[in-house]
Amino acid sequence: MSHSPIGIFDSGYGGLTVFRSIAEKLPQYDYIYLGDNARAPYGTRSFETVYQYTLECVQWLFEQGCPLVILACNTASAKALRNIQQVNLPRQFPDNRVLGVIRPTAEVIGQYTKSKSVGILATPGTVKSESYRLEIEKFFPDIAVFQQACPLWVPLIENNAFDTPAASLIIEQDIKKLLEQSEKIDTILLACTHYPVLMSQIKRMLPHPLQIISQGAIVAESLADYLKRHPEMETRLSQNASQSFYTTDDALDFETHAPLFFGSTVHAKHVRIG
Numbered sequence: 392m393s394h395s396p397i398g399i400f401d402s403g404y405g406g407l408t409v410f411r412s413i414a415e416k417l418p419q420y421d422y423i424y425l426g427d428n429a430r431a432p433y434g435t436r437s438f439e440t441v442y443q444y445t446l447e448c449v450q451w452l453f454e455q456g457c458p459l460v461i462l463a464c465n466t467a468s469a470k471a472l473r474n475i476q477q478v479n480l481p482r483q484f485p486d487n488r489v490l491g492v493i494r495p496t497a498e499v500i501g502q503y504t505k506s507k508s509v510g511i512l513a514t515p516g517t518v519k520s521e522s523y524r525l526e527i528e529k530f531f532p533d534i535a536v537f538q539q540a541c542p543l544w545v546p547l548i549e550n551n552a553f554d555t556p557a558a559s560l561i562i563e564q565d566i567k568k569l570l571e572q573s574e575k576i577d578t579i580l581l582a583c584t585h586y587p588v589l590m591s592q593i594k595r596m597l598p599h600p601l602q603i604i605s606q607g608a609i610v611a612e613s614l615a616d617y618l619k620r621h622p623e624m625e626t627r628l629s630q631n632a633s634q635s636f637y638t639t640d641d642a643l644d645f646e647t648h649a650p651l652f653f654g655s656t657v658h659a660k661h662v663r664i665g
């Protein structure tokens with residue numbers, strides 16, 4: 392059987408938190424992870440730029456033989472997924488599929504909140520796109536969505552500077568701004584795949600215990616369900632339990648930082664894109 396891995400893409404390291412859950416749930420498949428670290432963060436970039444960068448990376452993953460690519464990045468899911476699905480796939484890659492992380496999260500968010508008030512922490516790009524508000528509204532019109540953009544969180548995480556007193560101040564301020572929007576918020580969604588590495592920091596900063604949701608397990612469950620419902624895709628995927636990691640920046644840097652997000656060591660290769 393030819394090598395037909397599942398492609399997993401993020402602007403940098405964040406998608407590894409999703410990949411980790413996917414690999415736990417579906418270890419049998421082959422995977423290629425691509426982090427566009429050289430051009431991260433995406434969260435403060437324009438719609439056009441995020442679309443162009445994401446498309447280039449998706450195309451590269453298709454060229455590596457991936458018939459299915461997961462955008463394990465909320466910003467790319469918010470700003471590029473619809474165009475890729477509606478314009479690029481039908482014209483250029485009609486047999487391939489690209490899935491994002493926003494819809495699967497919106498589909499299940501109602502299971503978590505009792506007060507029907509959800510707080511969302513995300514990049515400026517994701518917040519500005521209003522994707523979460525729109526998607527959650529489709530499934531749970533009675534849930535109120537409150538959003539806070541956290542423009543500095545991804546740069547702090549990508550540069551491994553998130554565990555400093557200055558970073559703590561910034562993170563605490565953003566959480567405060569979110570919670571000030573409504574006393575009813577009982578659930579906080581980490582709507583950026585980089586943020587799970589801040590989980591314990593965030594928990595320590597909350598004025599009272601709240602439910603904090605990260606997306607890894609949700610996306611893994613949704614992918615398993617998708618593959619059950621789409622045997623025509625599932626049977627195309629090769630199953631040798633292999634994992635390859637690529638970064639557009641320095642491979643050694645990637646290998647140093649990846650374990651924090653992925654939970655185990657990885658071997659990475661550099662690739663030039665764009």
Ligand code: DGL
Binds near residue numbers: 402434435584
């Ligand atoms: N992991 C990406 C997300 O989920 C971060 C985007 C960025 O590079 O700013 O939004």
